[in-house]
Amino acid sequence: MPHVVTIDGPSGSGKGTVASRVAARLGWRNLDSGALYRLVGLAAERAGIAPDDVPALQRLARNMDAVFRDGHVFLDNIDVTDAIRTEQAGNAASRIAAIPQVRDELLAWQRGYAREPGLIAEGRDMGTVVFPDAEVKIFLTASPRERAERRYKQLKEKGFNVTMESLLGEIAERDKRDTERAVAPLKPAVGAFILDSSGMDVDEVVERVLAHVRERLPAV
Ligand code: DC
DSSP, X not given: OOEEEEEEXXXXXXXXXXXXXXXXXHTOEEXXXXXXXXXXXXXXXXXXXXXXXXXXXXXHHHHOOEEEETTEEEETTEEOTTGGGSHHHHHHHHHHTTOHHHHHHHHHHHHTTOOSSEEEEEESSIIIIIOTTOSEEEEEEOOHHHXXXXXXXXXXXXXXXXXXXXXHHHHHHHHHHHHHOSSSOSOOOTTOEEEEOTTOOXXXXXXXXXXXXXXXXXXX
């Protein structure tokens, strides 16, 4: 059985960067589950499927031709790595992620992603729903202000004109939708190691996560 380490947390907590760096250090696979929801959102938009057409969204999630390779994401053989990262795609993903039938369709795909020697699975419900038997569970968070500041820096660097107020508002809205939804809401798994990364840089967080994994799995 491959090792599975889950990293869940709210948007902007840095879990994507941390998960891919930890996976690279261990030589493990990395599952970016948010990308799957973003892909369904993008594919629905491109196919002209309405956000409330549940049967069509379910079919789409089941039959979607998604490939993750060398840090890139492909949909129907088209590189959509950048297209799924926009705020618009994130919001579409968050709405689609509230549909239980879509979540169910993505379960087997996510579980099948675990391979020897191990998997770092990153998202909102990795430790609670997708990999409830994972050996190590981490909940990575940071204060809303810190998450908004990180996002502000990223977007400014890309030349976007944003304000802290609007970002704080968006983060609050996304947190609310992700934590209050009926299925697989964002919450720490039982027994999760809760790591608040406020005031820490990404190197420190990676080291803390690796130290925790090695403490729990001494053979790794
Ligand atoms: O991590 P992210 O920002 O790429 O995720 C985009 C959206 O997908 C997020 O707002 C909630 C949803 N999501 C989810 O419901 N479950 C997951 N395991 C991962 C993401």
